[in-house]
Amino acid sequence: MKLERGQKLLFIGDSITDCDRNKQDGEGLFGALGRGYVAQVDALLQAVYPELGIRVVNMGTSGNTVRDLKARWQEDVTDKKPDVLSIMIGTNDVWRQYDTPFITDWHVYIEEYEQTLRELVAQAKPVARSGIVLMTPFFLESNEQDAMRRTMDEYGAVVRRIADETGCLFVDTQAAFNKVLAHLYSATLAWDRVHPTAAGHMVLARAFLQAMDFDWTK
Amino acid sequence: MKLERGQKLLFIGDSITDCDRNKQDGEGLFGALGRGYVAQVDALLQAVYPELGIRVVNMGTSGNTVRDLKARWQEDVTDKKPDVLSIMIGTNDVWRQYDTPFITDWHVYIEEYEQTLRELVAQAKPVARSGIVLMTPFFLESNEQDAMRRTMDEYGAVVRRIADETGCLFVDTQAAFNKVLAHLYSATLAWDRVHPTAAGHMVLARAFLQAMDFDWTK
């Protein structure tokens, strides 16, 4: 995918995307993009490619699963007519199965996850002309045998499959984190293994931008 | 200068460095490094060079002039034994001459600025074995004839001269901003032309890291 002058780049997802963004507009000054990877991507694009005038919009909402995205897809994605759409969802779909295992109404199992994500991609395709980026959910746990990490990897595999089949740009965030986890214990990047520190968010921002052929030295 | 395993990298300066840092330690988790360029440098180092284990410390304090740095130099710099020391000071030294012109006690004129900064560099030299980085103060105003911009440029020239004469690494932040200001009006980067947005801080972080031979694609 190519960064082009005047593109509108919309990110949607859960609390990792949200990260305390301005809830009304999802864009503007004064930290309106939150403090996470979306804000970092915007900062890097403005700092390195000021001439492109890329417009970044953050539509993340804390606690969301793919089921919640579906409920607000029309208003928060299609109506906003992004040129590029980036989706990172699944953390809560999986997490609720592990942190509140008895409250099954809150779980989004893998079949519903896959089917819903496919629907959302299909609906966004005609709008996001410059392309869709699918980022995997991740879990900051280096033990691949860990139960929740294993489930998260399965959801990540679903994302990869949908990306492959629908021609979306695929970003493997788990792989990006794994390189760092080889050197740093997970607690350095996130106390709860889910919500990253600024460093963790930078791993996400860099993975996204590298997929977009962003050139730091330009 | 070369990034090396286990280095302790200490930043000192005013509100631009401070940026809501943890006041007790200036390091640690939970946003202890603030939200500005120091936090971004740390995030980029951890994300790209996790194997180096660089320790970043933020000793910026809002409202400081070089006169204030002098008063806390022993405790906040020398005693902390940084391997690399980065200094960016001068904004308030100049600004007070323009925003509260009648309160002359608050002004730090260029002679005092130069002499004090020289002293501080001299005292830090024996401690910061890996080197000292001198970053210029800046003003987010593209009109070079603007009175405050002109004064700020003069202070920047002092910084360059000291860097040259003492063998410090020089970072011309005004030059880095000028490239962006060629495309974006200054209000996009800072409402008050002083305190940058996240994008403005990224310009600083990138300028610093480029001087350190940081490699994004590594």
Added chain:
Amino acid sequence: MKLERGQKLLFIGDSITDCDRNKQDGEGLFGALGRGYVAQVDALLQAVYPELGIRVVNMGTSGNTVRDLKARWQEDVTDKKPDVLSIMIGTNDVWRQYDTPFITDWHVYIEEYEQTLRELVAQAKPVARSGIVLMTPFFLESNEQDAMRRTMDEYGAVVRRIADETGCLFVDTQAAFNKVLAHLYSATLAWDRVHPTAAGHMVLARAFLQAMDFDWTK
């Protein structure tokens, strides 16, 4: 225009007019008029012309453009039946083009500005029997070649043209500020070059009152 006993004087505009006013009524005791030029005009009128019993109403709303004024014109202006109406709008219409250049939906370009302002004046004419005052927007930047200052001047020229053509009283706020900017750097009057200090507001209050033939020594 002549100050007359029992007049109702209504000010409408953006955050410069609003300045933390009481949002329900826009008048009353306990700082209901805010802390800006409207409150100062009221204070000066009560202090110097207590026998006239001028009633001042503040209908400014932060962030407003002329497009927002249009949406609340009936309720906030016509229904309130002012004898004298003062309008100062345009700051945000211009500013958004410079501080959030990529969010074009927020920009109000000069054609829409002129047409809307004309409409609003036309609608208010039959109500405000004692007259309408048109105050230009301003930018506290002394460099006339500055891009945003230049645009603001163009909007100011629109205001002057409408005033001339419709017989409104014209107040050139930029000109009033320029006299002060000849002696004081803009940061003394406003850190962000837009929201004035008490001194900056007094420049506005004085410009307004001089146009109304207010006599300080009376």
Added chain:
Amino acid sequence: MKLERGQKLLFIGDSITDCDRNKQDGEGLFGALGRGYVAQVDALLQAVYPELGIRVVNMGTSGNTVRDLKARWQEDVTDKKPDVLSIMIGTNDVWRQYDTPFITDWHVYIEEYEQTLRELVAQAKPVARSGIVLMTPFFLESNEQDAMRRTMDEYGAVVRRIADETGCLFVDTQAAFNKVLAHLYSATLAWDRVHPTAAGHMVLARAFLQAMDFDWTK
């Protein structure tokens, strides 16, 4: 007394002077001068005489009597070396006799008031080279037979006598208010007949400035 380039003008008094000023410095940006007559005097001086660069300092402290001024005279007045000093004190000296009549320790009777004020003026004389302004305390009650008004008038007479005998500039604030009270009921200017609205403060600011030969139309 004549306004001259570069003068430092220090105001001292009680809550009417204080009016929510910055407690550390009593000067600077961001409403550091409070919201009362001191801030208005500063605003008018900067707006009308920007070329003079008058430096205004507010050393008022809520609840103070002349006894409290004595305790901080060295630190808050003499050490600050003002060119012009303005004193308005006495409200609480009188008020406590009327609102908490049984707590006699809080009352400052007229003999102590006169003697203390004389001492303070004597001590300030050598410092405030350009002159001292003595403003009377006042009570926003139009009935001259009212007990508290009568007492306040007696304290005002003391101020006048000291001004006459020591060559200070005398400002009769009660007289200035009386002109307004002829048209407006006292509740319009102050609910408690002591703490003025913005309009009431403007009466004070204007009385002060007229004594200083301030020219609004300049």
Added chain:
Amino acid sequence: MKLERGQKLLFIGDSITDCDRNKQDGEGLFGALGRGYVAQVDALLQAVYPELGIRVVNMGTSGNTVRDLKARWQEDVTDKKPDVLSIMIGTNDVWRQYDTPFITDWHVYIEEYEQTLRELVAQAKPVARSGIVLMTPFFLESNEQDAMRRTMDEYGAVVRRIADETGCLFVDTQAAFNKVLAHLYSATLAWDRVHPTAAGHMVLARAFLQAMDFDWTK
């Protein structure tokens, strides 16, 4: 009027009656009756006549004029079926004429006051079987020639006339305060001459209870 076992005693009025009462019910524990004369009446009745089980309800609302009472009369008075109803209104009807003289929409002049109060009494008569108490508004100013005191006295005269003509119990609160004002300056009882201290409220509570033949020594 006689205190009888099981009576429901409802007080309605403005901020003097309200005095920070529980807004939903106007009765209950934990200060639900506010901190003014209504709470004191309840405390005195419970302490001295616990065997009567009088139920006290506070329906006062800050800022109310008789016009506001009319708007909520059905819901807050008639529907609540009090045995005894006590009305004290008029303070704001008069005060607004003196503290915001130019905002004439807020004034309730004497004709409207009298007519509305008559209507309300007429509507309450069939409900409040044990009787209605009419308390005058008051002004804590001992000078009878004071403009606002004079107007307040006229409104008090209206209350007396209505009480006489409709057989309501009349409580002259101004007369009760006058006895105290003979010894204490008004500021001791209320800084703004309207909102009483606890002592001032006790004057009201005592005046009310004396009219009810309350016996302290019982």
Added chain:
Amino acid sequence: MKLERGQKLLFIGDSITDCDRNKQDGEGLFGALGRGYVAQVDALLQAVYPELGIRVVNMGTSGNTVRDLKARWQEDVTDKKPDVLSIMIGTNDVWRQYDTPFITDWHVYIEEYEQTLRELVAQAKPVARSGIVLMTPFFLESNEQDAMRRTMDEYGAVVRRIADETGCLFVDTQAAFNKVLAHLYSATLAWDRVHPTAAGHMVLARAFLQAMDFDWTK
């Protein structure tokens, strides 16, 4: 004991006396006397005997036992030179034995209670020339066999004995409450059977004032 012109009446005790009083002075306007029986006594004295000018001071402190009173007796009682001193202490001395039975360090048993209270009375005698009032502690429990009520009654008996032997005026608060408890269940007067409602405080205020020959109908 006789109320006399100009007396200073000081109350000391625990949270029942304190009741959110102003901690610095214990007197003044704006609820400085708290919201309990002390404030009610003051309100009744001012309302009924304004000509006497009785000065009421509240030195109650929440959580205090007689041991705590001893520690601050010099500063808070003797140094303040009251004419009349009223002491009500013992609630916490007893309560801690029942609510935190294992934390024995917090208990003040009856021997220490008696001895300390005697000492304090002896020290205050020469100061409080008009007399000392000793009020019993109380427990709002009507069952005399209740363990805590029984203990409280024993402490009350100590108070009576000391009053008899030292010629202090004795106020039996438990007896005063018992009359009300005959009609009202204790929860109506205090949820925790200790901290009274306004009605409960009025029982205390009335018991105190009746001992002082206060005449409500005067």
Added chain:
Amino acid sequence: MKLERGQKLLFIGDSITDCDRNKQDGEGLFGALGRGYVAQVDALLQAVYPELGIRVVNMGTSGNTVRDLKARWQEDVTDKKPDVLSIMIGTNDVWRQYDTPFITDWHVYIEEYEQTLRELVAQAKPVARSGIVLMTPFFLESNEQDAMRRTMDEYGAVVRRIADETGCLFVDTQAAFNKVLAHLYSATLAWDRVHPTAAGHMVLARAFLQAMDFDWTK
């Protein structure tokens, strides 16, 4: 009744059950179950029987009487389809008769209590397949002759009767507390004899779990 794998256990009641629970869902992490006996039951079940995966839901609401439960029974109980339902209600039904005796609208007398509770049990029977637990209300007063304790015991007898007749599991909370009250004065367990400390809540949790054949040593 037997604890079984995957059961949903719903508690309903008043403030003792509520205890600061999450109001939206009544379940989840981060203290969503409040801090009372419901949270303790959940903690004990998870700690000792983690393999059962019992899902605990807290639907208590502060201030509720049985009349309030009726109004929300459909939404908060039946619709939620619990396997086991536990009801503890009646505290406020009784308490209001004693703490606000004059506000009779707030009282729920024993006939209404019995009839309503029967209705609710009948409606819940077909839903709560594994059974219903009826817990008595209680009063932390050891004197059985105390008026409120006696009434509470009568309401408890109603609960026992309904449990017997409808085959619900009966938990006599008053009996459980009585064993503790034999050793500890009631104030140790609850200052107001109603809202228990953590220890008091543990008495409730243990009484409930013992009825469920919970085995601590398992």
Added chain:
Amino acid sequence: MKLERGQKLLFIGDSITDCDRNKQDGEGLFGALGRGYVAQVDALLQAVYPELGIRVVNMGTSGNTVRDLKARWQEDVTDKKPDVLSIMIGTNDVWRQYDTPFITDWHVYIEEYEQTLRELVAQAKPVARSGIVLMTPFFLESNEQDAMRRTMDEYGAVVRRIADETGCLFVDTQAAFNKVLAHLYSATLAWDRVHPTAAGHMVLARAFLQAMDFDWTK
């Protein structure tokens, strides 16, 4: 160890022990023991063994390592003369090595940990006559190969060794948690794998009490 009448039981440790306890005393009503396992132990002891009157004191402090305990051992442990002392420390000693690996000053390595803990036990021995309980630190991670879990286990082994050698009662909290982790994923018990939910705290409370031969069915 045997629970005996009147024992004073003091817990010391880090945030897991602290859990929002009252910082001054560490005991008393109103949640003074915090909300963690200490409060649960106290609740269970009071509910089941009210006749013993065990006094529980919480001296935990958030963020503490064994190094911090040493600094306050005299004041917070020895001076308080507990009969039984329970120590659980080590979480932060280990955690800092993993979450802030570069800030080595914050790490307490195993040699220092062992030596300091030994010293503290030795100092406490003569005071805590009824015995000392040593609880291991724990990590809520079921993967024994996880780096931080492995380190925590090593510290736990140190605790066991010291307990064995000094005759302290040993509580293996990790083992207690492991039984639960066999059924529940760690996120159910603690989002950050360190700070337990109420259920996790109950695992600790139960492990402690079982070591004390606590009998739930008594």
